[in-house]
Each structure stands twice: as structure tokens, then as C-alpha cells.
Amino acid sequence: MKMFAPGLGAVTALAAIAVPSHAQSLAFFITDQLHSTQATIGSNDDGTDASSQYIGGISVDTFAFEVTEVSTVQIDVLSYDAFPTYFDSFLRLYEDDGQPLSAANFVASNDDATVGSDRNGSTRSLDSFLELTLQPGRYIVAVGAFNLGNTEADAGFSDGLLVAPTGTPTPIDTGAYQLDIFGDFVMGTIENGTTHDRHFTIADAVATSSKNDTLFLFASRYSESGIQFNDADVDIVGNGPDNTLILGQLAGDRIFSHDSQDQSAVSGLTLAQGRSDQGATNGGAVSSRGFVSYSNVVMRDNQGSSISSSISVRDGRLSLDRCIVESGVVDPGGTRSGIFVGFGGAFEAVNSVFATGDVNALLFAQNADTTVEFTNCTVVDGGFGAGGIQMTTGSSAIITNCVFDAAVASFATGDVTATRNLYPGLTGDNFDAAPNFVDAANGDFRLTADSPGIDAGDFDAYSDAGGEGLLDIAGNLRFNDVPGVANFSSPFAIDLGAFEAAPDALASTCPGDLTGDNAVNADDLLQVLGNFGQTCP
Numbered sequence: 001m002k003m004f005a006p007g008l009g010a011v012t013a014l015a016a017i018a019v020p021s022h023a024q025s026l027a028f029f030i031t032d033q034l035h036s037t038q039a040t041i042g043s044n045d046d047g048t049d050a051s052s053q054y055i056g057g058i059s060v061d062t063f064a065f066e067v068t069e070v071s072t073v074q075i076d077v078l079s080y081d082a083f084p085t086y087f088d089s090f091l092r093l094y095e096d097d098g099q100p101l102s103a104a105n106f107v108a109s110n111d112d113a114t115v116g117s118d119r120n121g122s123t124r125s126l127d128s129f130l131e132l133t134l135q136p137g138r139y140i141v142a143v144g145a146f147n148l149g150n151t152e153a154d155a156g157f158s159d160g161l162l163v164a165p166t167g168t169p170t171p172i173d174t175g176a177y178q179l180d181i182f183g184d185f186v187m188g189t190i191e192n193g194t195t196h197d198r199h200f201t202i203a204d205a206v207a208t209s210s211k212n213d214t215l216f217l218f219a220s221r222y223s224e225s226g227i228q229f230n231d232a233d234v235d236i237v238g239n240g241p242d243n244t245l246i247l248g249q250l251a252g253d254r255i256f257s258h259d260s261q262d263q264s265a266v267s268g269l270t271l272a273q274g275r276s277d278q279g280a281t282n283g284g285a286v287s288s289r290g291f292v293s294y295s296n297v298v299m300r301d302n303q304g305s306s307i308s309s310s311i312s313v314r315d316g317r318l319s320l321d322r323c324i325v326e327s328g329v330v331d332p333g334g335t336r337s338g339i340f341v342g343f344g345g346a347f348e349a350v351n352s353v354f355a356t357g358d359v360n361a362l363l364f365a366q367n368a369d370t371t372v373e374f375t376n377c378t379v380v381d382g383g384f385g386a387g388g389i390q391m392t393t394g395s396s397a398i399i400t401n402c403v404f405d406a407a408v409a410s411f412a413t414g415d416v417t418a419t420r421n422l423y424p425g426l427t428g429d430n431f432d433a434a435p436n437f438v439d440a441a442n443g444d445f446r447l448t449a450d451s452p453g454i455d456a457g458d459f460d461a462y463s464d465a466g467g468e469g470l471l472d473i474a475g476n477l478r479f480n481d482v483p484g485v486a487n488f489s490s491p492f493a494i495d496l497g498a499f500e501a502a503p504d505a506l507a508s509t510c511p512g513d514l515t516g517d518n519a520v521n522a523d524d525l526l527q528v529l530g531n532f533g534q535t536c537p
Contacts, residue, residue: 060142062140063140063141063187066139067134067185068184068185070135071133073130073134073182074129074131074181074183075129075179075180075181075182077143078127079127081123086177089126090109091109091130091143092144092150093109093140094106095137097243098219100221101157106150108132138220141181143179187200188200190215190217191215192208193213193216194210194213194214201222202224203228206228212234212235214234214235217244219243220245221246224247225248225249225275227256227257229258229262231262233262235266237268238267240296241268244268246269250273251275252276253275253278254275254282254285254312257286258289258292260290262291262292263290265292265295266293266297268296269297269298270297271299271300271302273303281342282305282306283310283339284304285310286318289313292318296323299328300326301328302329303330304331307330308330308359310339311338312339315343316346317347318346318348319348319350321351322350323349325352325353327357327358329359330359335364336360336361337361337390338386341372342370347363347372347373349377350374350375351377351472352378353380356380356386356388362386362388362389365392367394369394370394370396371396372391373397373398376401376465377403378498379403380405380445381408388412389413389416391414391416392414394415396417397412399412399419400419400458403445403453404421411426418430419461420456420488422435422453433452435452437451447501454482455495456488458488472499473498474499474500480493
């Protein structure tokens with residue numbers, strides 16, 4: 001399917017977002033050779049040279065660096081006859097554009113160097129060497145054995161950039177090399193916007209940050225999990241969900257964990273393939289006991305062992321704005337939900353899309369003082385026919401201006417206040433009808449012009465929910481008044497769900513007519529005033 005979503009444009013989603021699924025991800029790993037994590041990385045006094053000596057497997061290892069101005073860079077491998085466990089090396093260089101390493105972002109490669117061309121004292125041509133002038137940008141170096149190809153290089157990249165622990169490595173029985181990179185560059189793909197320090201891992205960047213720092217994650221894939229936000233209070237800013245991907249590789253430890261004092265904010269990235277086998281509440285992508293917010297974030301293909309696949313909130317608060325949560329899986333048995341909220345925790349979502357995944361319910365909540373709010377959200381089946389929102393044992397929910405796909409097995413149970421929602425079978429101040437999506441089969445969950453959800457939302461409820469106001473999940477302007485449809489709210493009409501009406505529903509041949517009623521009047525002026533000052537993407 002294709003989903004029209006924030007920062008993604010029309011990207012593959014639900015059935016085939018451009019993140020490898022669990023089954024596909026297994027093919028990314030090379031299991032027949034040892035991959036050691038022992039290494040040391042240092043630099044000279046001017047910070048422009050870096051050297052890494054890796055002792056371990058010769059499968060493939062990847063390093064990231066950035067060139068800030070046009071520069072000649074030398075990349076040099078020393079191995080043959082230099083170590084007791086030498087090997088015939090192979091170098092490949094790629095642009096780091098956040099995509100898999102392939103022919104599309106390949107820059108150069110070398111198998112055998114000319115003796116004497118190197119910088120690190122190699123005396124054998126079987127050691128690899130590259131010298132080339134690079135334009136400003138970020139790059140990935142892949143080091144492996146002859147004959148390293150794109151597929152193997154990407155396998156190493158998916159397995160994570162080589163990280164530098166402390167201590168002196170000890171040779172083992174597979175292979176050893178020293179990699180030297182010379183030139184004007186900086187290492188790492190994460191930058192602290194306050195100190196301008198560079199980091200190789202998100203965990204290290206968070207652990208060494210100070211309160212109110214902003215950590216920028218460049219367009220890349222990060223293979224990490226178990227990242228602890230211990231009272232960090234930082235902003236994590238990615239390059240967009242389709243460019244900055246954090247892959248937990250189903251390692252058994254959720255990707256992000258926020259403690260009870262943390263007040264961090266996360267935006268512009270994808271969290272995928274996280275798996276939590278910890279505790280009774282799981283949450284393979286995110287666990288929050290703090291007061292944290294996520295915006296423009298995709299959570300996909302995450303797993304839990306018993307309770308929740310994607311999110312767990314305990315005695316804290318987690319808010320989502322313009323997010324997508326989809327395709328989660330929980331092991332058989334237990335409650336099996338996409339999201340767990342309990343122990344007095346609070347979960348809030350606005351302008352977000354949820355696909356139920358291989359679970360029994362989208363959300364399960366329990367315990368007194370546990371609260372849940374969904375405002376202008378869209379909930380779709382995701383292919384498994386799972387249920388909606390289940391509130392138990394003293395918990396309560398408020399659901400307003402939301403759209404539920406008719407294929408979702410149930411709307412909500414328990415202590416629920418529901419108004420202005422669209423789902424077959426609803427009663428009261430709701431709409432007992434199917435939503436009428438533009439193209440649900442291909443992931444376009446905008447409402448058609450004849451949908452009961454057009455201009456039917458409660459603007460005050462939307463405003464009180466604290467979303468980013470003028471934009472829907474796709475980055476389109478809210479409050480587009482479809483002509484000929486009665487508005488529930490005044491002066492601003494708002495559609496139900498996470499998406500505002502399809503643009504072709506608003507077509508008009510009258511210049512200045514923003515509402516599509518073939519007249520330029522006060523209604524059009526209200527549209528301008530309501531969106532005044534907005535910077536459009």
C-alpha cells in the first residue's frame with residue numbers, strides 16, 4: 001500500500017513500507033563469519049585523520065564520515081603480513097543517503113592497491129587503498145574480504161556502524177586489519193547541535209548530552225536498541241521518517257526507553273524492528289514513564305512478547321502528533337495489543353494513523369487514573385481484523401473526531417466518551433457509517449468528498465488536543481471547507497480523521513475562492529486569517 005504521510009510523500013506503507021520486515025531482515029545478516037565489535041578509533045591533533053584497528057571477522061564492517069568541503073580523502077587498509085591473522089581486503093565507498101548500499105549510491109571501490117601508494121606502511125598489493133576527491137556530504141566506507149559486493153556491504157551496514165569501545169583488542173582466528181582515513185572530514189552520523197560533537201551511536205549521543213540539547217540524526221540507518229533516556233530532556237531530530245531509520249533488529253530490547261523524569265521530544269524518524277521481551281508491558285519501539293512527545297514518527301514492524309508490540313506507557317505520559325503506528329506483532333497468548341497504557345499513565349494522540357497489526361486490539365489500558373485520548377486519528381485494519389480500544393479496571397478514554405475503518409473488529413469498550421467519530425454501528429453524537437476512503441487498497445486514507453466525515457469535526461476539541469493546528473498528517477492545511485457540506489464547527493470546518501479532504505474536492509475555477517463555493521466572500525477571508533503566518537512545506 002501507499003500511505004500519504006508526514007515527510008514521506010507517497011511512500012510504501014502498511015504492507016510494504018520501505019523498511020525490511022522481520023522475514024526480509026534475516027537476509028541482511030551474514031552468519032557464516034565472525035563479526036567482532038572490538039576496535040579503537042583515534043585522531044591526530046588537528047582532528048582530520050582517523051585510524052581504526054579492527055580485530056575480528058573479515059565479513060564486512062562499515063564506518064561513517066562527513067566531508068564538509070571539497071576534499072581529497074585517502075582510505076587505506078593494512079592487513080596482509082601485518083597481523084598474524086591477515087586477509088585479502090576489499091574497500092567500497094558509498095554516499096550515505098539513508099538508503100540501502102547499492103549501485104545507486106556507490107562511489108568507488110578497490111581490491112588491490114599499487115605497492116607504495118598507501119599511507120600506513122603496507123608492503124603488499126593485496127591491501128586495499130582509495131584516493132579520491134569528494135564533494136561535501138556524508139559517506140559510508142565498507143571494509144571486507146575479496147570480493148566484497150553491494151549486497152554484502154549493505155549487510156554490514158544493516159548490522160550497524162563499527163563502534164569504538166575502550167581497551168586494546170586482541171587478535172583472534174579470523175582476520176585483522178587497520179583502517180586509516182586521511183583528509184578533511186569528521187566522523188559520525190549524529191551531531192549534538194549545542195556542542196557540535198559527533199557520535200557514532202544514538203545511545204552514546206544521549207548518554208553524553210546535557211539537558212535541552214538537540215541531537216540531529218542524519219539521513220542514515222542506525223542499528224540500535226536499548227537506548228536509555230535517563231532524565232535526558234533532549235530533542236531527537238531526524239531527517240524525516242523515510243530518511244532516518246532506527247532498526248532494533250528484534251534484539252529483545254525495546255529501541256527507546258524513557259525514565260520517570262525524562263521530558264524528551266522525538267521527531268522525524270522511523271523506529272522499526274524493535275522487540276521487547278522485558279517486563280509485563282513490553283513495547284518494542286517505545287517505553288515511557290516520563291513526559292515525552294513524538295511527532296512525525298513512524299513505528300513499524302515492532303514486537304512484544306506478551307502485552308504490546310509498539311508502545312508501553314506506565315505512570316507517565318506519551319503524546320503523538322502526526323505519527324504512524326503499524327504492523328506490530330505480539331507473541332501468541334496474553335493481551336496482545338499494539339499499545340499498552342497503565343498504572344496511572346496517560347496516552348494522547350492527534351493527527352495520527354494506526355494500523356492494528358497482528359494483535360487483538362489497537363490499545364489496552366488498565367488501572368485507576370489511566371487516561372487515553374484520541375483526537376482526529378484514523379484507525380485502519382492493517383490486514384488482521386484486530387479490535388480497537390479496550391479500557392479496563394478504572395481506566396478511561398476520550399475519542400473525538402476519529403475515523404475507524406469498517407474492517408476493524410470493534411470501536412472501543414469500557415469507560416469511553418466518544419463524540420464526532422465515524423464507524424459502522426456507533427450511536428449518540430457519532431456517525432454510523434463507513435468512512436469512504438479515497439483509495440484504501442493503496443493506503444490513501446483521505447476521505448472522499450461524499451464521506452460523512454467531511455467538515456464534521458469539532459474544531460474546539462481539535463484545538464484543545466494540542467496538535468500542531470494548521471496541518472494534517474500529510475502536511476496539508478486543515479480547515480478546508482468543502483462546498484455544499486454543512487459545517488459542524490464555526491468559523492473553521494475540520495474533517496474527521498488524520499487527513500483533511502482530498503484536494504480535488506476543493507477545486508474551483510473562481511480566483512480567490514478558497515472554499516469552493518464559487519464566490520469570494522468573508523468565508524474565504526476567514527480561511528486566510530486562520531492560516532496566516534503558516535510556512536508551508
